[in-house]
Amino acid sequence: MRHSVFSLVANALTGNARWPRQWRAATPKPAYDAIVVGGGGHGLTTAYYLAKEHGLTNIAVVEKGWIGGGNVGRNTTIIRSNYMLPENSRFYELGMKLWEEMSQELNYNVMFSQRGVINLAHTSAQMDAFARRGNAMRLEGIDAELMTREEVAARLPGLDVSDRARFPIVGGMIQPRAGTARHDAVAWGYARAADKLGVDILENCGVTGFIRDGDRIVGVETTRGAIRAPKVGVAVAGHTSELMRLAGLDRLPIESHVLQAFVSEPLKPLIDTVVTFGAGHLYISQSDKGGLVFGGDIDGYNSYAQRGNMPVIRHVAAEAVSMFPNLARLRLLRHWGGVMDMSMDGSPIIDVGPVPGLYLNAGWCYGGFKATPASGFCFAHTIARDEPHALNAAFRLDRFAAGRTLDEKGIGPSPQLH
Amino acid sequence: MLIPCPHCGLRDLAEFTYVGDATRNRPILDAPEGDWADYLYLRTNPMGRHAEHWQHTAGCRSVLTVRRDTVTHEIFGATMAGTQA
């Protein structure tokens, strides 16, 4: 069924009780031409582009839980392409262009809202760094503008821009085309679109092992039986190390860490952009329902627990109130955590191998939501052609041993700091 | 999370700084490049029991080897780094 204003009206008049399933509840076939493990944003876009761009329609997405239950449905939905290294800029800018077309392309409203992302500066050195990054972006054809303190104040009425602030604000940088999207809709929209192209979406189907023929991977063992395929793509975010261990790889340049997200009780419109604190780590936006959506740093130590700790909650709350003193009495409505694949240089991995028949998509740290369409586009190319696309040629696994890491902030191999 | 510092007793997580995986051993200086890349970049990243270094930054400042479960956060003990657990 195609979504249109007529289908919306017709369904509204029948009490929204007649919407059909958005994708089939497929039964696993014994074999496919390709399997994508992980039904998060990246796995779903990969399957979608395999079918759409490469004509591989006899394929399956194998998901342990349900569609939307992983990080794709847990993130704070910030979408931007304000990177400094050209390899990252180009990749994330492809993503930005795909976001701009996504709702039309999928015939599914992902509520992509280009409300801008403002990074605040609290020192003149930070303004210099923003000028440098903004210029690097503009050289790649990406939008970036510096803002004075007055411009920041005009855009964010609740923000404390006084000299009494704990970390007085001197200005900022905005990427006007950046913004947010409805994360669940992204997962559902791609699941529906992939399904339409013939992709089997297998939920409640966890991979428990790999089937081998000599040193090649030729399929997966799952909780719903064995499924064979000459190509197996892995896109399981925080569980990459555990899954790759089953394929015989005991060590990867990845650690799993937990990131928390927070939603407050609903407020009247207060923040019509995304704003990030520059003297600590906090990003905040307001959802259409009025809740403030915010997050900060990862908890900071290896964790596979989908729940966070108290010190981060306290820290994030303190930062929010130091920026917006009028939030001091705001109550938290919900908070949760997600397990992320932190890479050793803060940049992702999209590559062929490291075992024949296997393809790897991982290392998204806490910026992988914005990458969703570009990641699937590049990973599908990598799987179909057995070599990376030009845009993920720098994201290969061997870059660590070769000394070609992509470390935006020059932090070094400390995943808890990326 | 409470970490049992051998010097200071059971102390709150907020007093400690995470240093990282304690199972990696620094190669000798003229070891092959591959050994260094392996040491710097590759991690076991277990789902379950892990050995890791934490520094008691707001306490005695010792670096400890802590054995912890990465799913339940249960802690099985802490010793001075460099000594046997």
Ligand SMILES: Cc1cc2nc3c(=O)[nH]c(=O)nc-3n(C[C@H](O)[C@H](O)[C@H](O)COP(=O)(O)OP(=O)(O)OC[C@H]3O[C@@H](n4cnc5c(N)ncnc54)[C@H](O)[C@@H]3O)c2cc1C
């Ligand atoms: C709190 C939080 C806030 C974030 N905020 C942002 C943000 O503002 N902007 C941004 O760009 N990014 C953000 N991120 C990061 C982003 O959400 C992730 O990088 C991205 O979603 C990861 O890719 P994915 O969608 O494919 O992952 P997931 O949705 O986690 O998909 C992986 C899937 O693999 C499945 N799986 C695991 N093991 C197996 C198995 N053995 N067999 C079968 N399936 C398996 C899981 O069940 C899961 O559904 C945030 C993350 C978190 C946790």
Ligand SMILES: [Zn+2]
């Ligand atoms: Zn101590």
